[in-house]
Amino acid sequence: MSVTTSPDAIPPVEDNTKRDKQVILLLLVSAFTVILNETIMGVALPRLMADLGITASAGQWLTTAFLLTMAVVIPITGFLLQRLATRQVFLMAMGLFSAGTLVCATAPGLGQLILGRVVQATGTAMMMPLLMTTVMSLVPPETRGKTMGNISIVISVAPAIGPTISGIILNVLDWRWMFWLVLPIGLSALALGYARLVNVNEPKDRPLDLISVPLSAIGFGALVYGLSTIGESHGDAAVPVWAPLALGIVVIAIFALRQLKLGPKGRALLDLRTFGNRVFTVSVVMMGFCMMALFGMIILLPIYMQNVLGMAPIEAGLLLLPGGLLMGLLAPTVGRQYDKIGARKLVIPGAMFVSSGLWLMATLNAETAVWHVLVAHVILSIGLSLLFTPLFTSALGSVPKELYSHGSAVLGTTQQVAGAAGIALFVSVMSLASAAATAGGADLVHATAAGTRAGFMTGGAISLLLIVAGFFVRRPADMRTD
16 A cells, blocks of 8 residues: 555655655665676676587577566556556565576576576566656655766666676686575565565556557567677577567557557556657657667677787776776766756766767777777766766656656666667677678788777767757756756
8 A cells, every 4th residue: 555545654754754765775776786687697608608508699598588578578667657556566576586586596507597587687677667766756856866866876887887797706606606696685675675665656546558568568579689689690690680670660660659549548558748848858869879889888898808809808897897986986976966057068078978988999909908998988988977867867857747657667668779779789880890801801809809990980970969969958847957
């Protein structure tokens, strides 16, 4: 039962403030844990191939299945967050994540490991929309930037340091310890949420549109699968790449039309009326570009460092650590500055930093010094830290309160689709350029370096659109100074 439906359950105002801080802190820690888990498998693939006796293409399903599940579940969370109470959604999310982690830790083979990743992803998909919707409901507009800065730590730092932590664990322990070490954190958050978390929303009796659910699952699932197939198979897949991509695009178009029809009636699974606000639309588009750059970089840079510079996995992971930590350290400051000066004065420099970092990475070659890679990554990280908080806060703050849950779900879906698209684009361009260099007589090291340059050059070209879009971002009208 929601706390707002029972007068006896409503504590004094000062206790509400303390309660709200406890709720947000618990959600932040839990979200950081589940998002960190999302990117730990990439570095572990060679070890898994050897221990489980599987091929690289089979092992990639550990990532593909996770992305597919996220893409299918996130669009549904907009409905769940309106239909269920805060505590119910949290316990469901962390319960599924913890159960999936246990399944992975005890997996004897690839099949059970993939199953565990799917269960993990189901819980993960619910957590970020829950966190963002709760923050928008509890935090007043004039201080949202500061709180959203903490959320940006979860969004940016967790996936950035995932490969680093994975590399450290694998350097001294069996791969199952990646899950055994995470499991106590998940179970502790679950127990704390069960004991202390209170409901801070008012559930509504929303009807579930049974037609929208399969449309969403098929559309987003097919699109992300198609994008993942490009990135993982380098364009050479058993199923033609265009087939799932075309299916996904067509079904998503049908899904979108149905949501636009059901939205005014309050029956949409994912209410797309959020796109009626220009600030929201521009912020979501820019967030998509950011996630393409982040996930493309997370995949491409370790390949370059290991295959071209000859660095060990743990060395490559540690080289990426300063940038990830810097994003975390800057996020609260960026949030406070957003509250003072608005979005545009942060977003435009941020976009320029991201573009500079990508273009600097486009100069990498087989003889590049390690410090060059570090500087480029740090510049890119600074740019992303200047972008995430203003974009999240401006996007969600620009939609009506009753659409917060749907706005959060749209942002989450955009992150997953854009992340998959970034991986597909960067890796595909790298593969094509590497193949061309090999055909021209280059050895493997120089061909990989050429492919890396081409991938980041493509990212740099896209980042120019990010700069242009930055001029159209503004803070919501209720707190506008920019």
